[in-house]
Amino acid sequence: MTANTVHDRLALARTTLTPTQVLSALLAVAALGFTLVMLQEPTAHEAMHNFRHAAGVVCH
């Protein structure tokens, strides 16, 4: 009954979400990903060392 396409999903997101909502969600996800995968600060790096080995993340 609906033309359910990727384009529709984008359009729906654009009409129902404010840019602030989109930005905050994306920033939160990016911050989480950056901390888990890329953070090179020695103490954090060392503490997450076993996890990064277990997950096969390159930057360890």
Place this chain on the structure above:
Amino acid sequence: MIAAYVVNGVKAGVVAGVAFGLLVALVANPLVAFAEERAQVEHDAGATADGHDHGSADAGGHDHGGGLPAVVSNGVSVLSGVLWGVFLGVAGFGIAFYLLEPIVPGSGAVRSYVFGGAGFLTASVAPWLVFPPAPPGVTRALDPNAATLLYCGAVAAGAVASVAGMFAYDRLRDARGRAAAVAVGVLPWALLVAGAVALAGVPTVATPAGMSTALANGLAGLVVFGQALTWLVLAGAHARFHDPGGADAGLTDPGFADDATAGSP
């Protein structure tokens, strides 16, 4: 409705994160520590007698386990494992699945599993083509910044291949039949693998000095198993939480769909 997708992603992510966190706590923590010891023994034998004092400016550039007590690093690693599940859940099954659901092959629960497989290929297998899982003690040839860039590039290439494959499948399924659609759908990934092998060679597990090949291969196998498990649990949990025929799917009237899902995400 979008909120419901994100909430489902978080819920599936917590379930998968707990599973992966347990794997880190029960298997990875002791095993990595053991492997580290093996690699370290050889390392210490070659170096001068500086006992266990490993400065961060060690020549190897890949030195761990110096300052923090094991309890802390083990705990942080387990917590990171749980957050890893949440991260994959939100980014994959929350945001990406919301956008891509119309072109993900299959219907109902199958969709969740197909998407989970695509996520595993994108987030894990694609970077492993360039950087195969390395046991502790292996020094990378690249510096961290270049490696990070290449890692992100590999994930992006995997995402492009996955989305292109699903898009092609979606376009060809009705017109050319399922077999042709599957054949064309896997083509982008076949090209990606061929390209990566041509550029970086066949991925092999490096064995550091002092470690047996069996242990190095076992560690790499554990990594692959752990990520496959994470994505499988993610997909299974998501298949339970996601209700494609229910209020979530009401795309006809955005306002109404939003109201309907607001109370019971």
